[in-house]
Structure formats: structure tokens, C-alpha cells
Amino acid sequence: MISAKTFQPVVEDQLTAARAYFLCIIGMLFCESLIRLPSYFMTYKKARSSVSPAKHWKPYVLLHKIITLPPLLSFITRHRLPSLFRLFVFVFLNFLWGWNRLLYSTDYKLYGWLTIANAGLGLLLAARTNLFSIVLRIPTPILLNYHRWIGRATFAHATLHLSLTIQQFVRTDQFAAVVVNARIRVGIVAWVALAIVYITSLSFIRRRWFEVFYYAHFLFLVFIAGALYHASKGPEFLLPGLGLWAIDRVIRFAHRFRKIVVKSVTYYPRDLTKFKFEGVQAAYPGQMAWIQVPSISYLNWHPFSIASAPGDSEGTIAIRGLGNYSKKAQLLAETRKCEDRMDSETGGQEVVVGSMPMVEASAVRMVLDGPYGIGRLQWDRYRTIVIVAGGIGITPGISIASYIVNRAAASTTTTTTTTTTGMGFEWHIHLLWVIKEKKHSQWFADELKKLASLAANPSMPVTMDVTIHVTGGGNSSEQTTTAIGQEEFALDNTVEKYDGPGIVHHHRPNLSEWFRCVKDGSKDTDIAVSLCGPKAMMNDARKAAAKASVESGVFHVEEEEFEL
Incomplete structure (x- = not known):
């Protein structure tokens, strides 16, 4: 007993x-x-x-692999x-x-x-x-x-x-x-x-x-x-x-009384609206903010990732039309009467179209609470940064890439790179973006073009490689080369012409092979990894990062999972 x-x-x-x-x-x-x-x-x-x-x-390395899985x-x-x-x-x-x-x-x-x-x-x-x-x-x-x-x-x-x-x-x-x-x-x-x-x-x-x-x-x-x-x-x-x-x-x-000036509201094909604004800057890459748009609701606040980085003159928030609130945001930038025209002719307009077409962007009022968030990794401490994103999960990746490029640009203002970076090394950004339709690549085409153009400058201590995989739609066998040269990361010849940096593939990526290629090109250094997207894709990326980690360098993974 x-x-x-x-x-x-x-x-x-x-x-x-x-x-x-x-x-x-x-x-x-x-x-x-x-x-x-x-x-x-x-x-x-x-x-x-x-x-x-x-x-x-x-x-x-063995313990790191187990923790990364x-x-x-x-x-x-x-x-x-x-x-x-x-x-x-x-x-x-x-x-x-x-x-x-x-x-x-x-x-x-x-x-x-x-x-x-x-x-x-x-x-x-x-x-x-x-x-x-x-x-x-x-x-x-x-x-x-x-x-x-x-x-x-x-x-x-x-x-x-x-x-x-x-x-x-x-x-x-x-x-x-x-x-x-x-x-x-x-x-x-x-x-x-x-x-x-x-x-x-x-x-x-x-x-x-x-x-x-x-x-x-x-x-x-x-x-x-x-x-x-x-x-x-x-x-x-x-x-x-x-x-x-x-x-x-x-x-x-007090944040409610900050002056947030909306510079543009752009609608892109397949239900994405991008807000560009001035008045608040991110303190760290990959932060989020709570947004209230009185045109949508005076009561509702919703959190969104910030695509811009510290040092950017404009802030960027992209809203995907997945829920009731985000779908209402689409009405600020398009009406059903002009949606087909925008989709087929322009691919996005810097206008606001609500109940009446062609409303000026300055007429949209936004209240922003934040930014908030501290990440696990200090991105500029790593020579090689890997960004793997799925769909709208590219948002924090754009922020991280912009932050690194901004750091590299700041280093060119000094007499030597060593003075600013502390080591004198170059940063290498490898971005892999998996999307369902090729038209989704337009969402951040401007940002990617700007970043790739800056990275292509020989005086900038940074390089940037972009790979885009389209998992839906048709196939094409016509191959193109790009100004930033990324053929070494093309895993097959099934590519398509694409008006932007990098190469577009019409198939699902072989993440294990891609991580191995990145590691082969980054000898004797640890690598920082940002993951954001569908859970299955992030799990596959974690397995690939663990497999590619060796004594000469391991992959440190930070996962951006949208949870409240």
C-alpha cells in the first residue's frame, strides 16, 4: 500500500x-x-x-547534424x-x-x-x-x-x-x-x-x-x-x-501617431499586394510588424513580415490574399474590371484601385506597430548566406539579402573593406526561390534586379546567385545565360527565359544536390541559412543542410515559420 x-x-x-x-x-x-x-x-x-x-x-558536427534535422x-x-x-x-x-x-x-x-x-x-x-x-x-x-x-x-x-x-x-x-x-x-x-x-x-x-x-x-x-x-x-x-x-x-x-507615408500600393498577378511606405525602418533583417489599414478595418490589426532591411529608404510589406483580411487588401489595388488587363498587359501597377479606380497611393492610410523580432543568427558574421524560400516566404529572404548588400555597399565608402567588415572578406548570397507559377516571380522582380545589379559591381564585396524553380505550369527547354553567371548551380538544362537575375527551372529543386554545390563553393567556412515556406520544403532543406555539414563548415539554420 x-x-x-x-x-x-x-x-x-x-x-x-x-x-x-x-x-x-x-x-x-x-x-x-x-x-x-x-x-x-x-x-x-x-x-x-x-x-x-x-x-x-x-x-x-554529428551533434549539429542531429540538431539541424x-x-x-x-x-x-x-x-x-x-x-x-x-x-x-x-x-x-x-x-x-x-x-x-x-x-x-x-x-x-x-x-x-x-x-x-x-x-x-x-x-x-x-x-x-x-x-x-x-x-x-x-x-x-x-x-x-x-x-x-x-x-x-x-x-x-x-x-x-x-x-x-x-x-x-x-x-x-x-x-x-x-x-x-x-x-x-x-x-x-x-x-x-x-x-x-x-x-x-x-x-x-x-x-x-x-x-x-x-x-x-x-x-x-x-x-x-x-x-x-x-x-x-x-x-x-x-x-x-x-x-x-x-x-x-x-x-x-504612441506608434499610432507616427507619420507613415504610403508611397505605392501595387497589385501583382495571383493575389499579392505590395505596400511601399516611408516613416519606419526595420532595425534587424527579417522583422515583422502589425499593420492596420483603416480602409480595410478600423479594428483589425494583422502581422506581416517586412521585406525591407535596415538602411533601406522605403519599407516594403507584401500581403498575399490568403485570408479574409489579406483578401480585402487586394481591393485597395485592383478591381475585377481591370484585373485581367493588369495581369496580361502590365503585370502590376503602382496605383490604388478601390471602389473607384485610380485612387492615389497617398490616399491610403496605414498605421504600423513595430517592427518587432530578434533572429537567431547574425547574418553579416557569415561569409556565405543561403536563402531558401517558398512562395510568399521570400519576404524575409529579401530583407536578409538587402541587409547584406547594404552592409557591402557601406564598406565601399571606406578606404578598405577590412575597416568596415572587420575581416576583409566578401559575402556570397545564394537564393533559391520555389514558386508555383512563373508569374509569381514578378512579386519581387524589382528588388531582385536591384540587388543583383549592386552585387554585380566589381567594387562591391558581395556576390549574389539566384535560382528560381517553378513547380507548376508548362515546360520549356530554351536555356538562357545571365549577367551574374549561375550556370554552376543549374542542375539540369530545363530552363526558361526570365526577365530577371538568375535562371528559372521548371521542376522541383534537388535541395540535397543544391546544398552540396553551395558547400563545395564555400570551403572552410560556416554558412548561415534562412528557411521560409511550406513545411515539407523546409524539412527537406533541413535534411539537406544537415547532410552537407562537414568538419570544414556547417550550415546554421534559422527557420521563419509564421506562427502567432
Whole structure:
């Protein structure tokens, strides 16, 4: 027979256990920071000398390959091994500090305290202007994972606390008498608000009804108010995060009054609208921003990746017509009367066509909150940058390529490249873009032409190779050569004439062979990789990057997966 002593809690005092759990999670976040923060304090010269030339031990390469691979059980979880390790530690800490004997009704309070502790942690990560990201340099996707896990743990502990307590009251015939207590009623209301937040944050609701997810999340204020009233010592967990969130809201409110001048709104074939604007610049490549266009809705804000980079005179956001909000954006730049003309004759017009045709771009008002986001890689520290994108996933790739080209252009203003880059090396950009139809290549043709033209300048310490694969449509066997010379990366002769940099292929890419070619041309150096696109394509790219990683250089992969 199992005795009650078998289930003794780690710490008898429940509040102390909640505090210990809170500090353990904060410790996990600081460990995340220690992995990356030191490189930001190193000078550019020292930082770059650490990545080139590269010579790694075989055990390190083997471990790197395992970490780079996609999820081994993708049909069960989308998390890779590093993320699964974090999740295991997080779940273990919840079980460790939640281990309890459950003999008396007072034992149930432990789960109430763990609810409060998790809620406080969730608040610390809720702000868009996040100190863990800005100060500790923890990448945004990692913080987003922690926020989700903490939210689910909050709901799990709250539900356990509520159900065990109600069960006890019902069993002892005290429920009717106890529920009269205002503190109990407020606690139940707080749980209902938390349940709504949790249910509406599930992926099948979040993806289909984004507005429901977005506005239901504000019920967390009801939960926090109820928790502060229900628990006497809740403020020590909740108020720090609530204060940072309030400051963040003030900053975001101030963003509404920034002057954003829309320079052009361009419609491209197959439902893509590109906004070019002035007034805000990205701080880092691959950031995102929340956009409100009053012409579409005064209430709805939606996040979009920024295609422009630090140093660009104009910002660029591309909106693909996939959801209700993004489809409404198309109406700003086209009407069904002129769609066929634009598609066949012009391939895109720098006009805004709403309910009345030919509205000036300056008439479109845009409110932008951001940019936000910190990536895992410092792109300019690597001599070779690989960008693999699918469809509209090219957006962060354009930002990264623009950032590198801008850095290279800045180096030409000094007497020597070494002065600016810290190493005197050239950057090499290899961009692979997979699209469904050839017409999709028009989406960022202007940006690619500009980047390729700058990279073709002999005085610029950067080269750029572009490969485009069209997976749908017809085939053509007519081959063309390009000014930037990319024949070495053409894996067969099935190409098509294309008015832009690089070569267009009519087939799916052999990513394994392509990564091997890139590695053969980049001896003794580590390579930075940006992935954004369909999950299957990114998984194949991860496998190819892992396979091509060797002692003389490994592929460091950053995956841009659009998740909220």
C-alpha cells in the first residue's frame, strides 16, 4: 500500500514552491541568453574571426547534424530536438514543483499558486517590446514557444485547482455555502476568462478566425484582475509582467501617431499586394510588424513580415490574399474590371484601385506597430548566406539579402573593406526561390534586379546567385545565360527565359544536390541559412543542410515559420 509520505511535496510551503518554480523558469530564459548574448558584446572583428575559417570536431558536427534535422516524429509534433529538450525541462519543472500528496483541501492551493506563477511568467513574455528579446537577445520564436507552454501550464494548473476544490466542496456538501463567498465567485469567473483565452488560442481557431483569437486574448485582463482579488499574494508574481505590458501598450499607442507615408500600393498577378511606405525602418533583417489599414478595418490589426532591411529608404510589406483580411487588401489595388488587363498587359501597377479606380497611393492610410523580432543568427558574421524560400516566404529572404548588400555597399565608402567588415572578406548570397507559377516571380522582380545589379559591381564585396524553380505550369527547354553567371548551380538544362537575375527551372529543386554545390563553393567556412515556406520544403532543406555539414563548415539554420 502506498503511503501519503510517498507523495510529499518538494517544499512544504506552497508559496515558496511557486516562487522556486518562477525562478527556475527565469533561469531557463537566462540560460537561453547565455548561449547567444556573448557574441553581441564581441567586436565585429573578433566575432567574425570566430566563424571563418571553420574547423570542427567530428562529435560537434554529428551533434549539429542531429540538431539541424527536422522533427523525427513530424506526424506527432512539430518540435525539433532542441525545442523538445526545452519542453521536457519545462514540463519536468511543472511536475517537480507541483508534486503533492492531495490529502487535504489545503493541498489544492499549490496548483493555485502555480497558476499565479505561470500567469506572471506569461505576462513577462506577452509584451511585443520584450526585454528578454531586446536585452537578453533571445530569438522571438523561442520566446513564443515559452509563451505558449506557459499559457497551457497556466490553464492546466488553474483547472486542476478549480476541479479539485469544487470536488471537495461537493463531497462535503459545502458548495452552496462556499460559492456565496465573493472571492470564490471571482476565482470562477477568472477561470472562465482563462478558458476562453486558451480555447481561442488553439491553432485551428487561431488560423481560421484570427480576430476571434486576437480579441479574446484581452480577456486575460479579466483573469489577472480576478487572480489578484482571489490570491492575497498574487501581486509579487503578476505586477512585474503587468507593468511591463502596460509600458508596452503605451509604446504601441504612441506608434499610432507616427507619420507613415504610403508611397505605392501595387497589385501583382495571383493575389499579392505590395505596400511601399516611408516613416519606419526595420532595425534587424527579417522583422515583422502589425499593420492596420483603416480602409480595410478600423479594428483589425494583422502581422506581416517586412521585406525591407535596415538602411533601406522605403519599407516594403507584401500581403498575399490568403485570408479574409489579406483578401480585402487586394481591393485597395485592383478591381475585377481591370484585373485581367493588369495581369496580361502590365503585370502590376503602382496605383490604388478601390471602389473607384485610380485612387492615389497617398490616399491610403496605414498605421504600423513595430517592427518587432530578434533572429537567431547574425547574418553579416557569415561569409556565405543561403536563402531558401517558398512562395510568399521570400519576404524575409529579401530583407536578409538587402541587409547584406547594404552592409557591402557601406564598406565601399571606406578606404578598405577590412575597416568596415572587420575581416576583409566578401559575402556570397545564394537564393533559391520555389514558386508555383512563373508569374509569381514578378512579386519581387524589382528588388531582385536591384540587388543583383549592386552585387554585380566589381567594387562591391558581395556576390549574389539566384535560382528560381517553378513547380507548376508548362515546360520549356530554351536555356538562357545571365549577367551574374549561375550556370554552376543549374542542375539540369530545363530552363526558361526570365526577365530577371538568375535562371528559372521548371521542376522541383534537388535541395540535397543544391546544398552540396553551395558547400563545395564555400570551403572552410560556416554558412548561415534562412528557411521560409511550406513545411515539407523546409524539412527537406533541413535534411539537406544537415547532410552537407562537414568538419570544414556547417550550415546554421534559422527557420521563419509564421506562427502567432
